[in-house]
Amino acid sequence: MIKQYKAVQFFNYAKIVKALKSDIHKGFNHYFILSLLLDYIYVLLYLLLFKHQIFINMKKTLLLTVALFVTVFTFAGNADLFDVNEQELNNDFAELTALENYVSQSNFITLSDIQAGKTYDLMGINTDGMGTSSEGQFAFQWEGFLWGFLCCPIGFFVIAVNKNKDSDQKLSYWIGVGASVVFSAITSPIYYTY
Amino acid sequence: MVIKQFRKAYLIIMGFLFPLVSYSQLYYRIEADFTTKEKSTSGYENLMMGKVYFDINQRQIVFDVYFPEKEVLIINDTATITVRAGKVKKHELSGNLIDFSVLSLFLKGELDYFGLKNTPFKLEKVEKENGLVISTWIMGDKFVNSPVSKLLLSQKNNNLHGLITFGPGDSIISKQIFTDYILVEGMQFPGRVLQFSPSADGSEFKKITTYKNIVVNSNKNDSFYKYIYRHN
Numbered sequence: 092m093i094k095q096y097k098a099v100q101f102f103n104y105a106k107i108v109k110a111l112k113s114d115i116h117k118g119f120n121h122y123f124i125l126s127l128l129l130d131y132i133y134v135l136l137y138l139l140l141f142k143h144q145i146f147i148n149m150k151k152t153l154l155l156t157v158a159l160f161v162t163v164f165t166f167a168g169n170a171d172l173f174d175v176n177e178q179e180l181n182n183d184f185a186e187l188t189a190l191e192n193y194v195s196q197s198n199f200i201t202l203s204d205i206q207a208g209k210t211y212d213l214m215g216i217n218t219d220g221m222g223t224s225s226e227g228q229f230a231f232q233w234e235g236f237l238w239g240f241l242c243c244p245i246g247f248f249v250i251a252v253n254k255n256k257d258s259d260q261k262l263s264y265w266i267g268v269g270a271s272v273v274f275s276a277i278t279s280p281i282y283y284t285y
Numbered sequence: 286m287v288i289k290q291f292r293k294a295y296l297i298i299m300g301f302l303f304p305l306v307s308y309s310q311l312y313y314r315i316e317a318d319f320t321t322k323e324k325s326t327s328g329y330e331n332l333m334m335g336k337v338y339f340d341i342n343q344r345q346i347v348f349d350v351y352f353p354e355k356e357v358l359i360i361n362d363t364a365t366i367t368v369r370a371g372k373v374k375k376h377e378l379s380g381n382l383i384d385f386s387v388l389s390l391f392l393k394g395e396l397d398y399f400g401l402k403n404t405p406f407k408l409e410k411v412e413k414e415n416g417l418v419i420s421t422w423i424m425g426d427k428f429v430n431s432p433v434s435k436l437l438l439s440q441k442n443n444n445l446h447g448l449i450t451f452g453p454g455d456s457i458i459s460k461q462i463f464t465d466y467i468l469v470e471g472m473q474f475p476g477r478v479l480q481f482s483p484s485a486d487g488s489e490f491k492k493i494t495t496y497k498n499i500v501v502n503s504n505k506n507d508s509f510y511k512y513i514y515r516h517n
Contacts, residue, residue: 170414173439173447175462175479184493187322187332194334194352202353217330221353257366257375 186215235260239267240274312392312470313341314510317499319348326488337496339388340510346386347512359512360386368514387463391474392501399438399448405429406436417441433458444473458482469499 181188193211194200202221205211235256238246243264250256250264316338323331335350348358356369360382367374383389390396395403398420407425411418422436435451445463452458465476480492 169412169419169437170417170439172437172449172457172460173417173419173462180479180491180493183324183491184322187324187330190332191320191322191334194332199351199355201351201355217328218353220329221331258372259374 190216231266232260232263235263236267236270239264239269240271241267243268243271312394312472312501314503315339315388315392315499315501316503316506316509317388317496319497320493320495322493323490324492325484325490327484327486329490336509337388338506338509338512339386339392341389341392343511344383345512346383346388347509349509357512357514359514366514371515373514387475387478387496391469391472394472396445396473396475397440397443399445401436401438405431406433417446445475465495467496467499470501474499 190211190213197210200210202218205213206218235246235250238250246264246267250260256264316336319333319335319337321331321333323329323333332352333348333350334352335348338347338349339345345359345361348360350356350358354369356367359366359368360378362378362381362383364378365376385400387396390400393400401408401422405424405426406422409421409423411420413419417439418441419437419439422438424431424434432452433450434453435455437447437449437451438445439447444466447463448461450458450460459480459482461481462479463475463477464479466473467476468474474496476496478494478496480490480494482490484490
């Protein structure tokens, strides 16, 4: 019986070690943990059934099982979090890399030059977000608008001639001033009429 | 007697020379050719190429961009400023981008631990796995209201290899990988930085930044290192 138990015990550990070797690099694997739990239950059943024969081995078995569990949870895939699928990354950026190579060889060519001269096929690339950071897109600023609309004389100093305010703030201020003038032009006749 | 005097003279001379030699090893400027490629699963794509300049005393990173369009992008402590064709655009910043930029960390010699040693984050544990030394950093100051709950930092061959930032519920906010190290004046600089982060719209954002032709402590290109933009 001891021989049989030891054979099973060896089989269990061989399986665990094999699973550890194959799964440890794949990170936290639920099937692997489940298999370990089944092995653990299996070993416990043996201990219950044949405790009179394997009492000496019980302590060792439990310790080894716990040690294995601790190892598994310590190795629960932190290194895997740093893995990068280079192939997938290369595929994702293939078109941008091709454009990068073209630009590098074309001596400071800009996107506008490419689009104007149609020197490079940009069909596979979404260029909508490129080069729109400072030109072409006006971002409305409520702060500038309200200064212009509600209190343009002070707003002139706070926004219009302030070095720390950007062009969007200043344009919003002038929109506010314009809106105030239009609003006054509409409401003043009504006010003075009635 | 002569030997004693000689020793004293030697010590005094070395006492003066050593600080000078040490000072000469300080890095305060860095410039490099850079390329940034960005892609999001929502369809956003961007390619930016140019040259980057950083002087640690000026506290501004200056990007002289030639693609997609010729412009200068400045990052300082409070804002990002774009100057194109004389037009200035300013966007205010809430976070400190300069101190945790690769350029600043390299000059300060804090790149190996991403400058975490000088933050409220405390080193919790260190493990060794698959050739990586992984350290776990947790917020050690309960009075700091940080959106970052935990950081995993990995090192490979004594160089910074990766940084994973965790938010509430141990969700990954961003992942950065530093590869292709280049030896610059006896120090290692990552020639390639990968960044992955989930966007607010649920898509994944990927960014590859490459650096080439790195020069430190250059006396040229002062106009970029000390770039002054004129407000319009």
